[in-house]
Amino acid sequence: MHTPILTIRNINTVFPDENGGLRALRDVSFDVHPREFICVLGPSGSGKTTLLRILAGLIKPTSGSFTFGHGEQPSIGMVFQQANLMPWRTVTENIKLPLEVKQMDEKSTREKTKEMIELIGLDGFAETLPRDLSGGMAQRVAIARALIHNPDLLLLDEPFGSLDALTRERMWTELSRIWQARQQTVIMVTHSINESLFLADRVLVLTRRPGTIKMDMEVDLPRPRNDDMRYTPHFGKLARKLREAIE
Amino acid sequence: MMKKLTPILLSTLTFLLGWHLITRYSDIPNFILPSPLSVWNRFLKSVNDGSLPYHTWITLIEIVLGLVVGVLFATVVGYILAKSRSLEKVLSPYLVASQAIPVVAIAPLLVIWLGDGILSKVIICALIVFFPVLVNTIVGVRAVPSALYDLMGSLHASRVQTLWKVEVPASLPVFLGGLRIGATLSVIGAIVGELVSAEQGLGFLLQLGDFQYDTPMVFVAVFMLIALALMLYGVVRLLENKFLKWQERSNV
Numbered sequence: 001m002h003t004p005i006l007t008i009r010n011i012n013t014v015f016p017d018e019n020g021g022l023r024a025l026r027d028v029s030f031d032v033h034p035r036e037f038i039c040v041l042g043p044s045g046s047g048k049t050t051l052l053r054i055l056a057g058l059i060k061p062t063s064g065s066f067t068f069g070h071g072e073q074p075s076i077g078m079v080f081q082q083a084n085l086m087p088w089r090t091v092t093e094n095i096k097l098p099l100e101v102k103q104m105d106e107k108s109t110r111e112k113t114k115e116m117i118e119l120i121g122l123d124g125f126a127e128t129l130p131r132d133l134s135g136g137m138a139q140r141v142a143i144a145r146a147l148i149h150n151p152d153l154l155l156l157d158e159p160f161g162s163l164d165a166l167t168r169e170r171m172w173t174e175l176s177r178i179w180q181a182r183q184q185t186v187i188m189v190t191h192s193i194n195e196s197l198f199l200a201d202r203v204l205v206l207t208r209r210p211g212t213i214k215m216d217m218e219v220d221l222p223r224p225r226n227d228d229m230r231y232t233p234h235f236g237k238l239a240r241k242l243r244e245a246i247e
Numbered sequence: 248m249m250k251k252l253t254p255i256l257l258s259t260l261t262f263l264l265g266w267h268l269i270t271r272y273s274d275i276p277n278f279i280l281p282s283p284l285s286v287w288n289r290f291l292k293s294v295n296d297g298s299l300p301y302h303t304w305i306t307l308i309e310i311v312l313g314l315v316v317g318v319l320f321a322t323v324v325g326y327i328l329a330k331s332r333s334l335e336k337v338l339s340p341y342l343v344a345s346q347a348i349p350v351v352a353i354a355p356l357l358v359i360w361l362g363d364g365i366l367s368k369v370i371i372c373a374l375i376v377f378f379p380v381l382v383n384t385i386v387g388v389r390a391v392p393s394a395l396y397d398l399m400g401s402l403h404a405s406r407v408q409t410l411w412k413v414e415v416p417a418s419l420p421v422f423l424g425g426l427r428i429g430a431t432l433s434v435i436g437a438i439v440g441e442l443v444s445a446e447q448g449l450g451f452l453l454q455l456g457d458f459q460y461d462t463p464m465v466f467v468a469v470f471m472l473i474a475l476a477l478m479l480y481g482v483v484r485l486l487e488n489k490f491l492k493w494q495e496r497s498n499v
Contacts, residue, residue, distance in 0.1 A: 056401040078401040084394045088416045088493040100412070101404045129493050155401070 003069060004031035005185055006055075006153065011064035013050055023210035024050045025061070030204060030213060032153075034069075037179060037186045039196035042206030043246060048189040051211070052078075052155050055187065068152060077146030077184075079159040083138035085130040091117065091141050092126045098149040116144040119178060136167040140174065147182055156188035160195070169227070172198045176225065193242045197235060198225055205245040215245040281463040286470075289463035298452070303471050306449040309365055309437040310475065313372020314430060321377045321429075322422070325384025326414075335385075342381070350375050350436060354443045363444040372436035376429040383425025387418030420494060423487050430479040434472055449475075 011028040014021040024047040032038060040048050053059045055066065056076050068074045077098070085094045096113045104112075117126055120140040130138055139159055146154055160168040176199055179186060190196055196203045197219055205215040219238060221229060229235055263283050269275070270282035277285060293299035328335040354371050361367035391414055399409045441450025449468045456464030 053397075056397075057403070058397055058400045073403065075403075076401045078398065080394055080397070082394065084392075084398055086395065086413070086416070088419075097398075097412070098402050101399070101402045101408055131493070149402075 003033075005034045005069040006032035006066060006074075008032075008055075008066040009064055011051070011054060011061045011066065013047065013054065013059075014062045025054075026210040026212040028064070028206075028211065028213055030216065032185060032187065035183050035185055037199055037201045038188070039200035039203045040187065040189045040206060041191065041193065041196050041203055041242060041246065042211060043208055044191065045209050046206040047209060047211030048191075048206060049157055051206075052157050052187065052189055055153065056155055070152075074152035075149060077149065077151035077154045079139070079142050079146045079154075079156045081158045081161050083130070083133075083135070083142040085133075085138055085141060085145075087130050090127045090129055091122060091133070094130065094141055095144045095148055097145055098151075102149060112148055116148050119147075119181065120144045120174075134167075135163050136171060139163065139171065143175065143178065147178070147184065150182075152185065154184045154186045156186065158189055158191070161190075168195075173226075175199060176223070180224070193239050193246075194230065196242070197221065197238055198230075203242060205242060208247055215242075217241065217245075278460045278462045281466055286463045286466045289461075290467045290470075293452075293464065293467060299467065299471065302447055302449050302452045302468075303475070305365070305447045306437050306441065306472075307475060309368040309372055309440070309448065310433045310479070312365070312369045313436055314376055314433045314479075316369060317373035317376030317433070318380050318426065318429065320373065321380035321425075322384050325381045326388055328381075329385045329388035342378070346378050351439055354439050358440065358443045363446070368437050368440035368445070368448070371440040372433050375432045375436035375439075379428040379432065380422070380425040383421050383428075384418070387421030387425075388414055390421065391417040420487075420491055423483060423491065426486075427480065427483045430483050431476050433479065434476045438472065 008031070009029050011025055012023075013025040014023050016022075028051060040051060042048050050059070054061050056078050057073070086097070089097075092113055095116050096109050099109045099112060114126075117123060120143065122137060122140060122144075125133070125137065130141070133141065139162075142159070146156075160171050163171060172195060179199075188196075188199065200219050203215075203217045203219060204213050205217070206212065207214045217238070221235065221238070267283050270277075270280055281289075290299070328338065350371060353374075354367075357371055358367045361370060395413045395417065396409065399413055404412070437448070438450040438453070441448040442454060445451045449471055453465055453468040456462065456468060
């Protein structure tokens with residue numbers, strides 16, 4: 001096995017409130033290996049999003065630590081529950097935002113942006129504004145924006161939660177295709193068992209608040225995964241195992 | 248374009264015709280209600296002798312400088328207050344109290360302190376512009392979606408980058424709304440200052456006409472003020488059209 005790209009040790013998080021603080025996470029520890037796709041599964045209010053926000057550097061854990069393999073501050077690509085695009089920017093301008101922040105030169109920015117638009121299959125929509133995109137298209141743009149700077153870690157926070165069921169399932173196929181093309185390390189938060197089995201190499205199940213890891217399960221389904229796989233006995237067995245673990 | 252202008256043109260013509268008929272068929276003397284024709288002649292005369300362009304120019308300079316000063320201060324203070332709740336708590340009573348004082352009431356004071364030149368008018372103008380722009384800046388900056396801050400945070404963006412790439416464009420619609428109000432108010436500011444004491448400007452011309460029973464001159468000055476206000480309003484609308492294209496409905 002490779003050495004882990006990310007080591008998370010004993011993360012605790014308490015949010016201050018009137019009665020002594022709200023414990024969101026308790027002693028969360030796990031390792032992430034390069035190019036691994038991890039799904040974090042749990043009931044609502046289990047601190048899943050808190051965990052992602054800590055890894056993204058948006059909040060600090062109360063105690064505990066996480067370190068990246070190369071010891072530096074990692075670059076992060078993040079996809080939120082809503083597409084979270086800037087309404088005043090076109091598809092192209094939204095996607096290139098991370099490169100702008102990194103102040104990359106114009107020429108390679110243009111090339112990479114074009115490459116990403118092709119990857120997500122929105123070729124005809126480069127100059128379209130977000131208001132004219134469907135939910136699924138907007139979320140694809142958000143994924144492209146999260147990937148363009150080739151981040152060490154891609155964090156997905158229930159990215160398909162606001163989409164209808166059909167679009168969501170189409171997005172699973174899309175995401176696993178993009179993931180295989182880009183060889184990215186992914187941590188994705190979800191509350192859908194199907195979604196996690198369809199996408200992940202490993203599923204972590206969190207308990208109710210304060211969230212702690214209850215189960216760490218390898219998903220040994222072959223890739224590429226498809227719809228039919230959902231009706232196999234093995235998929236059913238894994239799904240049942242996960243369902244039992246979630247309170 | 249023609250379609251848009253036709254109703255405006257029609258209503259203006261009706262207004263002028265009505266005005267003309269009233270002055271023609273009633274016995275209101277010309278120094279109470281001058282006829283449109285005499286106002287037009289007065290206008291041509293004051294253009295020809297150079298007095299109208301000169302005084303309009305002075306007032307325009309006062310307005311533009313007042314707007315620039317007022318908007319700059321309001322934007323900076325508004326941004327700081329939007330970012331600091333505690334500072335806002337301390338300062339907002341003063342800001343609201345300052346709005347309870349009509350500018351007309353302190354205009355004479357400012358003229359005493361700053362002299363009756365352009366400076367006092369610029370400051371009066373800036374004061375009247377300040378508040379609407381301040382309030383809209385605060386509202387605009389507060390309304391920036393927190394998810395966009397998260398996005399910039401996850402990209403390790405600097406504060407300056409977040410300011411220019413998120414806060415400025417996201418708060419621009421509300422800010423420009425404030426600027427639109429401020430721009431029209433700025434005309435009032437300049438005139439209030441000039442009416443208190445001035446040797447030049449449209450307010451001076453207005454008062455001069457008043458003293459000399461030159462009512463057509465008063466009308467000319469008032470129409471010039473309307474033109475200035477419309478022009479400023481138009482400039483803000485142009486800015487909105489340029490920067491807020493993304494807000495328009497897609498079928499427009």
